[in-house]
Amino acid sequence: MGDIKEGADAPRFKLTSYNKGLVDLEKLIGNKKIVLIFSRYFGCPICQMDWNILLERQDEIKNKGATILYVTQSGEKVARKFIEERNVDFPVIFSPKEELYTQYGLGMMGIKTIAKVPKRLKEAKKLGIEHGEYEGYEKQEPGQFVIDEKGKIIHAKKGWLDIDAILEVL
DSSP states (O other): OOOOOTTSBOOOOEEEBSSSSEEEHHHHTTTSEEEEEEOOOTTSHHHHHHHHHHHHHHHHHHHTTEEEEEEEOOOHHHHHHHHHHTTOOSOEEEOOIIIIIHHTTOOBOOHHHHHHHHHHHHHHHHTTOOOOOOOSOTTBOOEEEEEOTTSBEEEEEESSOOHHHHHHHO
16 A cells, blocks of 8 residues: 555454554544554564653653554564553554555655664664564654544654654644
């Protein structure tokens, strides 16, 4: 599947999360807006940094009446460690690159994302974040989407997490 554009129907999925059981997007649509965040894997220092930012700012998203869904390529052992350390209450969903990432048009990292890697790695290093286990596709494009109550994509962005952009559309 190609790029997912704003205004398109969100690709539906039913996947089991590591911490909240079955996540059926079809059943979630209609209740609240859904913020769907695609990371790479928890060993990635930039992904760890973005995870921390998300956890610090998740209440801003929830206070706007949205549900958060987080997608990772990390395996259960590593994902559970990150979920349990911070008592995460939103679903963390496993998907290999060939599945949900592909459905949402997230293939190999684009030039805009790659260009930010050196600066973001430097920031992570300053925060003492080290590279963990390699569990995913190293060149995977991360991304974020906001799905409205009718199941339409109202925000689609490839690249590293941008909470401010998400909040703008909520």
